[in-house]
Amino acid sequence: MALNQPLPQGVTDLYAQEYELKQTIIDRLKQLYHHYGCQPIQTPTFEYYDLFMNIPGTMNDDQMIKLIDTDGKVLVLRPDATVPIARMASQAKSDMPLLNKMYYVTNIFRMESGESDRTSRSFSQVGVEWFDDGRELNDIEMVILAVDTLKQIEVSDIQLELGQAGFFRALMDEAQLDAETEALIQAKLEAKNEYELSDLLESLQVSDEVKQALLRLPHLFGEANHVLKDAKSVAINDQMAKALDQLTGLVEHLTELGYADYISIDLGLVNHLNYYTGVMFQGYVEGYGKPVIQGGRYDQLMTYFNLESSAIGFGVYIDDLLRIVKQQQTLQLEEPNQAVILTNHTTTKEAFSLAQSLRQNQIVTSIAYEDDVVDESSIIIDIVSKTVNINGDKQPFETIDQVLTKVGITYGTD
The missing domain is CATH 3.30.930.10 (Bira Bifunctional Protein; Domain 2)
Known part of the structure; x- marks a missing residue:
């Protein structure tokens, strides 16, 4: 009931x-x-x-x-x-x-x-x-x-x-x-x-x-x-x-x-x-x-x-x-920097490691399975196919450092 x-x-x-x-x-x-x-x-x-x-x-x-x-x-x-x-x-x-x-x-x-x-x-x-x-x-x-x-x-x-x-x-x-x-x-x-x-x-x-x-x-x-x-x-x-x-x-x-x-x-x-x-x-x-x-x-x-x-x-x-x-409408809340990491059962460790790095860089980060429906306005990091989708621009990456660089450039950080 x-x-x-x-x-x-x-x-x-x-x-x-x-x-x-x-x-x-x-x-x-x-x-x-x-x-x-x-x-x-x-x-x-x-x-x-x-x-x-x-x-x-x-x-x-x-x-x-x-x-x-x-x-x-x-x-x-x-x-x-x-x-x-x-x-x-x-x-x-x-x-x-x-x-x-x-x-x-x-x-x-x-x-x-x-x-x-x-x-x-x-x-x-x-x-x-x-x-x-x-x-x-x-x-x-x-x-x-x-x-x-x-x-x-x-x-x-x-x-x-x-x-x-x-x-x-x-x-x-x-x-x-x-x-x-x-x-x-x-x-x-x-x-x-x-x-x-x-x-x-x-x-x-x-x-x-x-x-x-x-x-x-x-x-x-x-x-x-x-x-x-x-x-x-x-x-x-x-x-x-x-x-x-x-x-x-x-x-x-x-x-x-x-x-x-x-x-x-x-x-x-x-x-x-x-x-x-x-x-x-x-x-x-x-x-x-x-x-x-x-x-x-x-x-x-x-x-x-x-x-x-x-x-x-x-x-x-x-x-x-x-x-x-x-x-x-005098105070406007700042929209947080957001990213979604797509993973599967074989890349779970890498997904959580990347998520921690992004969160330490003040980026709100969620983890989802690769076939989940996610918010298209977020940066989508597919750790299975090793691609980063930023505003519709899909780019490949090889290492977590490359992901951090791409995301950092997007949000104007070092």
Whole structure:
């Protein structure tokens, strides 16, 4: 009985060319992060459920994929990369410097709502985390690295939206609302649903000043200088003004460094991962409706692990980037040099010896029987009749060295 079993929802298979393209994207990013001084790390696939539930605002319970360990404790498949890395840093703090830049390549497992999305339950992520001293210089470098990430993949029409978690947090402090109400406001802001936000605010006991500021937030997005100027009238306390000054200074530095064309502002950017404390950013590619990069500064998270360190980082959604690269056809895989050796039972030794020599010269080599049907676009080396067929030109040979010479000339090698 044939097992024609469909895949579970939210996961996908990758075949040769698509998988190679995905690995090319990952390899390019690893090279970029290495040049920025980041060191590779890896965290386990499994973490304790309590790791995420003991940190408010990190992950919704119903998004986590759970299982029971042999000792009865609840485990989860890794639903987020940042929290496990913070846990890892706290446990290894005696062995690693806190001022440390790291990058990771990992799979994330979540129960997302999009059942039709082939990566809604398992997706690949590459990212950078930097445990630092909270300097403005580091914010600048991390934002630039996020932009350079998309440039490294050669996708066109990229944009990085900058927000400021401290700006929104200070406004919420002014409103003095409970966590559940704040979450509702946050959801309306993320959706830029001004109508429902207005209805919600009318039902709350908050000042008109706070209401008007919240209703302005969905409109505070677009060209950096214009938005920053308009936002000054929304800053109703000193903390909001300070956060806005920090964001203004960051934009000024990025402009000086030639990154102005890649930067815009969205002060309605209030990511659901509430551990962000300062600059936040999301990377977009025009024509693709989802962010392909998300990150920011998350200084408060480290206090849960007794680490006296600030932190900033971002994650890159590789599966989304793969779709964009395929749409834009920006990365072309190099066609490998290929050869097929035709043999029979009397020339097997010679065929395998020749195959090893060709492979050592970076030529993809297969061995087939002389009566097999083979790809005519490959170089066909008939070791039985001692002929080499290169693009329809059949030439005789006597020794393996002669074969290597003919093949080498074809591919421009010595």
